[in-house]
Amino acid sequence: MTRLLALFLTCLILLQTFSRELLVVNYQLQKEQITRLFCINKAKPRMRCNGRCHLAKQLRKASETERKAPQSGFAKLKYEVLPPLACFVPSPMPAYTPVAKFAPSVASCYAFAPAYSLLHPPALHV
Numbered sequence: 001m002t003r004l005l006a007l008f009l010t011c012l013i014l015l016q017t018f019s020r021e022l023l024v025v026n027y028q029l030q031k032e033q034i035t036r037l038f039c040i041n042k043a044k045p046r047m048r049c050n051g052r053c054h055l056a057k058q059l060r061k062a063s064e065t066e067r068k069a070p071q072s073g074f075a076k077l078k079y080e081v082l083p084p085l086a087c088f089v090p091s092p093m094p095a096y097t098p099v100a101k102f103a104p105s106v107a108s109c110y111a112f113a114p115a116y117s118l119l120h121p122p123a124l125h126v
Contacts, residue, residue: 020059023062027054035049039051
């Protein structure tokens with residue numbers, strides 16, 4: 001049921017969006033009938049109007065009704081779709097960490113010191 005409703009609403013939006021194009025397609029499909037019934041220049045076949053005068057009137061009328069359509073109040077409102085930036089930015093964390101989290105003494109790891117090595121860690125004196 002919801003898919004049917006969504007399809008129906010989509011068709012309504014597309015009909016409103018492509019109203020001018022639908023008028024032109026209707027004119028092309030029923031050109032002879034429009035020429036016979038609505039053409040003003042039937043007496044002047046040299047003009048080869050073929051009902052374009054009627055199409056121009058319909059297009060003009062459609063553009064006037066579009067211009068005269070009341071502007072909805074929704075266009076004036078601004079809807080926030082995204083949450084504020086504060087939701088995305090985490091609170092600042094401290095730049096340092098307390099010493100209690102680490103081992104009590106790191107010096108015991110460097111207790112040995114090769115005497116003749118060029119690459120050795122700095123000596124820690126405790």
